[in-house]
Amino acid sequence: MSVSFHRAYSFLIAAFGLFTLIGCGGSESSSESASSGADKIKVGQFYALSGEQATFGISSKKGSELAFAEINAAGGVRGGAQLEHITFDTRGIPQETGNAVTRLINNEKVVALLGEVASSLSDAGGQVAQEYRVPMITPASTNPKVTQIGDMVHRICFIDPFQGFVVAKFLKENKNATKVAVLFDQGQAYSVGLKDAFLEAYPKMGGEILTVQSYSSGDQDFSAQLTNIRDLKPDAIFIPGYYTEVANIALQAKRLGVNTILIGGDGWTSEKLTEIAGDSIEGAYYSNHYSPEDSRPKVQEFIKNFKEAYGGETPDAMAALAYDSVYILADAMNRAESLEPDDLAAAIASTKDFDGVTGKITLNAERNAEKDAVILQIQNGESRFVTTVSPN
Amino acid sequence: MKAFIETLINGLSLGSVYALIALGYTMVYGILKFINFAHANVFMIGAWLSYILASKSGFVNPEDPNLLAIPFVLLGSMLICGVLGVMIEKLAYAPLRKAERLNILITAIGVSLLLENGLQLDFLFGTQPVGMPVLLENSVVATVAGAKVFLVDVLGISIALVLMTSLHTLVFHTQMGSAMRAVANSPQNAALMGISAGRIIGMTFFLGSALAAAAGFFYGMKYSGLQSPGNTTWVLLGIKAFVAAVVGGIGNINGAVLGGFLIGLIEMFGVAYLRPEYKDVYVFAILIVVLLVKPTGILGKPELEKV
Numbered sequence A: 001m002s003v004s005f006h007r008a009y010s011f012l013i014a015a016f017g018l019f020t021l022i023g024c025g026g027s028e029s030s031s032e033s034a035s036s037g038a039d040k041i042k043v044g045q046f047y048a049l050s051g052e053q054a055t056f057g058i059s060s061k062k063g064s065e066l067a068f069a070e071i072n073a074a075g076g077v078r079g080g081a082q083l084e085h086i087t088f089d090t091r092g093i094p095q096e097t098g099n100a101v102t103r104l105i106n107n108e109k110v111v112a113l114l115g116e117v118a119s120s121l122s123d124a125g126g127q128v129a130q131e132y133r134v135p136m137i138t139p140a141s142t143n144p145k146v147t148q149i150g151d152m153v154h155r156i157c158f159i160d161p162f163q164g165f166v167v168a169k170f171l172k173e174n175k176n177a178t179k180v181a182v183l184f185d186q187g188q189a190y191s192v193g194l195k196d197a198f199l200e201a202y203p204k205m206g207g208e209i210l211t212v213q214s215y216s217s218g219d220q221d222f223s224a225q226l227t228n229i230r231d232l233k234p235d236a237i238f239i240p241g242y243y244t245e246v247a248n249i250a251l252q253a254k255r256l257g258v259n260t261i262l263i264g265g266d267g268w269t270s271e272k273l274t275e276i277a278g279d280s281i282e283g284a285y286y287s288n289h290y291s292p293e294d295s296r297p298k299v300q301e302f303i304k305n306f307k308e309a310y311g312g313e314t315p316d317a318m319a320a321l322a323y324d325s326v327y328i329l330a331d332a333m334n335r336a337e338s339l340e341p342d343d344l345a346a347a348i349a350s351t352k353d354f355d356g357v358t359g360k361i362t363l364n365a366e367r368n369a370e371k372d373a374v375i376l377q378i379q380n381g382e383s384r385f386v387t388t389v390s391p392n
Numbered sequence B: 001m002k003a004f005i006e007t008l009i010n011g012l013s014l015g016s017v018y019a020l021i022a023l024g025y026t027m028v029y030g031i032l033k034f035i036n037f038a039h040a041n042v043f044m045i046g047a048w049l050s051y052i053l054a055s056k057s058g059f060v061n062p063e064d065p066n067l068l069a070i071p072f073v074l075l076g077s078m079l080i081c082g083v084l085g086v087m088i089e090k091l092a093y094a095p096l097r098k099a100e101r102l103n104i105l106i107t108a109i110g111v112s113l114l115l116e117n118g119l120q121l122d123f124l125f126g127t128q129p130v131g132m133p134v135l136l137e138n139s140v141v142a143t144v145a146g147a148k149v150f151l152v153d154v155l156g157i158s159i160a161l162v163l164m165t166s167l168h169t170l171v172f173h174t175q176m177g178s179a180m181r182a183v184a185n186s187p188q189n190a191a192l193m194g195i196s197a198g199r200i201i202g203m204t205f206f207l208g209s210a211l212a213a214a215a216g217f218f219y220g221m222k223y224s225g226l227q228s229p230g231n232t233t234w235v236l237l238g239i240k241a242f243v244a245a246v247v248g249g250i251g252n253i254n255g256a257v258l259g260g261f262l263i264g265l266i267e268m269f270g271v272a273y274l275r276p277e278y279k280d281v282y283v284f285a286i287l288i289v290v291l292l293v294k295p296t297g298i299l300g301k302p303e304l305e306k307v
Helices: A002-024 A054-073 A094-106 A119-132 A160-174 A189-204 A223-232 A243-255 A271-281 A297-309 A317-335 A341-349 B002-032 B039-055 B069-096 B101-118 B151-173 B175-185 B187-192 B197-222 B232-248 B253-273 B276-293
Strands: A027-029 A040-047 A082-089 A112-115 A136-138 A153-155 A179-185 A208-215 A236-238 A261-264 A285-288 A354-356 A359-361 A373-379 A382-389 B140-144 B147-150
Touching (some): A040 A094, A040 A317, A054 A082, A054 A297, A054 A317, A082 A094, A094 A119, A112 A119, A112 A317, A119 A136, A119 A189, A136 A317, A160 A189, A160 A236, A160 A261, A160 A285, A160 A382, A179 A189, A179 A223, A189 A208, A208 A223, A208 B276, A223 A243, A243 A261, A271 A373, A285 A382, A297 A317, A317 A341, A317 A354, B002 B039, B002 B147, B002 B151, B002 B175, B002 B232, B002 B253, B039 B069, B039 B101, B039 B232, B140 B151, B151 B197, B175 B187, B175 B197, B187 B197, B232 B253, B232 B276, B253 B276
Parallel strands (some): A040 A112, A112 A136, A136 A153, A179 A208, A179 A236, A236 A261, A261 A285
Antiparallel strands (some): A285 A373, A354 A359, B140 B147
8 A cells, every 4th residue: 555655656756757857848849840851951049948038038039930930931041941940948057058059969950050148158059059160140149259269150239348338428428427336247248248348438438437346146135235336326327237137136226215327238128127127127228239119111020020920029129139140140041152061151251231120230350240239218117219329 | 334234134134034944944854854955945936926926816916915915925825835845745755754864865856856947837937037016115114323124124024033933932832842842852752652753744844834935925025026936046045044054053943043144144244344246155154164163053962873
């Protein structure tokens, strides 16, 4: 009796365990088990679909899937070849990202890789892509080091020094802020990069940095840092972090009576930010890659199609960048002599004046895109366009 | 002075969270002599259940919560977590009662992984952070030397103190408490006295898990942006609470409370007066010091190894 009970328990636990494995070992393939011939080209995607930065990955996946569907419906690439995409979850962890990319290359035999938003993750994925020599495009990683990995890694967004410059310029010229405090995430290459860029650019424009405080991803109490900052009475606080922590920082800043401008970078791009922080984040600014209020027909058409595909949801910057990344890859595939890694990488690197949703995209010699940034302000829980800042 | 008082309140507030979690670790260790690694996950579940009860259960209007919302959410979350704790014990640990100590330890890690990953399924908690509704206006109760004392901290610390006092009374002044202490002392002898060890162990898990849920509730009230169930924050908080239990003397209920407040205060004062980057370092440094100077913890008594 008792033995059989024990067996029943262990079976139950084993069953639960299996259930969890199935639930989490998420990989999704778009292939409809049709016979895969030479007319299919496999593209691997790696995004954080769970974990702290999941909304980035989920948005990116939605944007890229829309682009894949459009390209395939319009006849595919290279005269009729369909694009097949496979997405692995990186869980927002560098080690997992390395594993995901290795599996995409070795098991799925993808010819190109699209992926990751957080720079630390693109860095982990890029190392693997470079080692196996598979061309990769990161849609949204802004840390300069990512493309310095090697000739296989490309990006279609601007880089941190530019974003730090944009925030500094906006604060100085549009907000007349002269004294700024910085609160950054020491565990994220992205955040450190933005902080460094800002610390370099802002004093050159005549601004003063009052204090530089740090936190770590996953922290929930920022009262010590915010109290220090509050007592210095800055004109603005630059917080180049990711949305989960920024939401808590904003909530606590309000509670502690910190009444000043909060400003951040594209890591704030998530509807979760306003959902969690509510009133506390009202009036804050952040720099970004695109604004849905852009009136160019290309942007408006993308927004219309995206809303149709995803139940009325407005695409955010991550979705827009991922969408552009697929089109740039398809464009490079059409121009490339062959789909061999060197040819394809050369074709991606020679992208010039590509008319994307996120602006005109030209890759420079370092395989980085040079383009404008926008400043958005959170008003009534929505991100509204304020101004455009160009590199010069 | 202002900063000192603010830090003191924050430290006590965080300390009461650690103390409530540490009690669960210490009670289970006291009776079964093993570390229940799944306890940190129960704490996370407590916080998430509070969010679900407050925003999705239909009993509370998250836009305009009434006075009953707080007791409803707190007790609901404690009850569900308590039952969950008992289920974990009956399903995963009870079958291993006679097995090697190592087996049950590994099982605890398994249960922890199962909860952490399983709860990320879309129809359960999902993979996204959420915002806990504001159940209590952020009103200021008092101003001491310029430092504001918030209602949420006062309420949280008071709830924690009430729960800890009740537990103390239960363990040291009731018949069931005597039974619990008897089982902790010697399960065989307790059984000879007619005490059902299974029931007492179940009760211990119920109490420990309910206290962890209360900690989760308070944590959610204070830091309303709740991290996703898979976030390492939860495990890290659990580990720090475990450190609190060890520092106070594992197996000792008063020690867990003392350790919890000590760790909370050290962490907050370290962050405020030294460097915030090293906030985890302060906690683990204290652990090293205690293990070197008094390995049994501050209130722990050296135990003779039974041969």
